[in-house]
Amino acid sequence: MTGIGIHDLAVATGHHVLELDDLAERLGVDPAKYHVGIGQDAFSVPAPDEDIVTMGAAAAKEIIDRHGVDGIRTVLFATESGVDQSKAAGVFVHGLLGLPQNVRVVELKQACYGGTAAVQLALGIVARAPHERVLVIAADVARYDVDTAAEPTQGAGAAAILVSADPDLIEIEPAAGVFTADVDDFWRPNDRSTALVDGRLSVSAYVDAFVGAWDDLAAQGGPAYGDIVRFVHHQPFTKMALKAHRKLTQHVGVPFDESELAIGFTYNRQTGNTYTASLWIGLAALLDLDDDLAGERIALFSYGSGSVGELITGIVQPSYREHRRTGRVRNLLDARVPLTVDAYRELHAAGAATSEDVERPHVTTAPFRFAGVRGGARQYEAS
Numbered sequence: 341m342t343g344i345g346i347h348d349l350a351v352a353t354g355h356h357v358l359e360l361d362d363l364a365e366r367l368g369v370d371p372a373k374y375h376v377g378i379g380q381d382a383f384s385v386p387a388p389d390e391d392i393v394t395m396g397a398a399a400a401k402e403i404i405d406r407h408g409v410d411g412i413r414t415v416l417f418a419t420e421s422g423v424d425q426s427k428a429a430g431v432f433v434h435g436l437l438g439l440p441q442n443v444r445v446v447e448l449k450q451a452c453y454g455g456t457a458a459v460q461l462a463l464g465i466v467a468r469a470p471h472e473r474v475l476v477i478a479a480d481v482a483r484y485d486v487d488t489a490a491e492p493t494q495g496a497g498a499a500a501i502l503v504s505a506d507p508d509l510i511e512i513e514p515a516a517g518v519f520t521a522d523v524d525d526f527w528r529p530n531d532r533s534t535a536l537v538d539g540r541l542s543v544s545a546y547v548d549a550f551v552g553a554w555d556d557l558a559a560q561g562g563p564a565y566g567d568i569v570r571f572v573h574h575q576p577f578t579k580m581a582l583k584a585h586r587k588l589t590q591h592v593g594v595p596f597d598e599s600e601l602a603i604g605f606t607y608n609r610q611t612g613n614t615y616t617a618s619l620w621i622g623l624a625a626l627l628d629l630d631d632d633l634a635g636e637r638i639a640l641f642s643y644g645s646g647s648v649g650e651l652i653t654g655i656v657q658p659s660y661r662e663h664r665r666t667g668r669v670r671n672l673l674d675a676r677v678p679l680t681v682d683a684y685r686e687l688h689a690a691g692a693a694t695s696e697d698v699e700r701p702h703v704t705t706a707p708f709r710f711a712g713v714r715g716g717a718r719q720y721e722a723s
């Protein structure tokens with residue numbers, strides 16, 4: 341059988357952007373703390389008629405527009421900002437995209453790790469039925485309370501990934517390194533719309549998971565460090581990837597080269613934390629670079645608080661550059677409408693999910709919108 345992996349990848353984000361310079365000014369913080377200290381410049385904020393479903397559907401639409409629906413029999417939607425405790429967000433997407441009825445849809449959760457879990461499940465489905473393709477959607481809105489240390493690390497975004505045999509972009513290798521530890525570093529109880537976090541513990545738990553996943557990958561017969569040309573990490577804030585990677589290089593006993601990692605940060609510095617989508621938006625940034633990575637091995641590290649980490653590797657396919665849509669994500673980011681700090685905080689206060697009937701104003705210019713709640717049920721429509 342040919343290899344299995346990532347055939348295509350599309351990204352979506354929120355309608356608005358908050359520049360961290362503006363937040364720094366409001367909070368009386370040196371902007372360098374954000375740009376240099378945590379490595380972030382801005383974060384995306386959804387419009388009142390956007391959420392994980394509309395962003396996920398926008399990213400998935402790009403994939404369906406390019407490849408059609410043939411062979412897609414499974415949609416896996418990974419999120420930790422689900423809009424319903426029972427119905428999978430992917431079922432709304434199924435309806436919005438008019439997917440055929442002979443498609444199974446399910447939602448997956450383990451903090452930011454859910455997207456990678458979905459990709460692993462997709463690889464397994466395609467291994468069993470190589471003629472099938474699996475649509476993976478990872479979408480999240482990262483929300484913390486305002487006036488907390490975590491406020492500048494919010495964000496919003498989605499990635500849609502088409503997993504298939506004989507992929508155009510990246511063939512995923514079979515060995516994977518995994519690491520699970522029961523840690524209270526970050527969580528969101530059912531009665532909260534914002535996450536609770538022990539910031540320092542979360543940083544060390546991420547580092548432990550990265551090193552632990554590396555050791556497991558090595559034990560599973562994974563490649564040597566020197567055989568990997570690029571690493572892409574989950575990026576809650578981009579400095580996190582640097583911190584973790586520095587520790588890994590000490591662990592392995594190799595020099596640390598910051599500049600090799602920073603190239604996968606361009607989009608995430610702008611979207612903020614996108615939880616399940618973060619790693620895949622980082623991958624999109626890497627593939628959009630001018631460097632020719634054809635035939636090279638890259639590593640992808642996913643971390644979900646709580647916690648589960650997984651490190652996988654893949655071979656960038658020879659003709660990947662012909663299949664990229666370079667400029668697409670940059671245009672999306674540049675098109676976002678800036679918010680003042682007051683306007684962002686107003687949206688933040690109104691951002692909690694509700695079952696009260698409500699109509700949402702038409703703001704988004706994305707392909708789909710959240711129209712509001714009627715009879716307690718969320719209503720979505722084409723914009």
Ligand code: HMG
Pocket residue numbers: 370372373374376377378420450451452453489490491492493525526537538539540542543546574575576577580613615643644645646
């Ligand atoms: P803080 O209290 O603002 O941190 O919280 P700080 O005071 O330690 O400052 C941060 C860095 O800025 C430090 O650098 C300072 O030195 C530097 P470091 O020592 O770490 O290298 N700094 C400056 N640099 C330049 N110029 C200056 C300046 N001032 C200070 N003037 C924290 C930071 C990340 C903890 C907070 O934002 C937070 O709690 N965020 C949310 C949690 C988080 O993102 N954790 C990441 C790991 S967990 C994870 O990845 C999972 C997650 O995505 C959720 C999921 O899985 O679902 C979060």
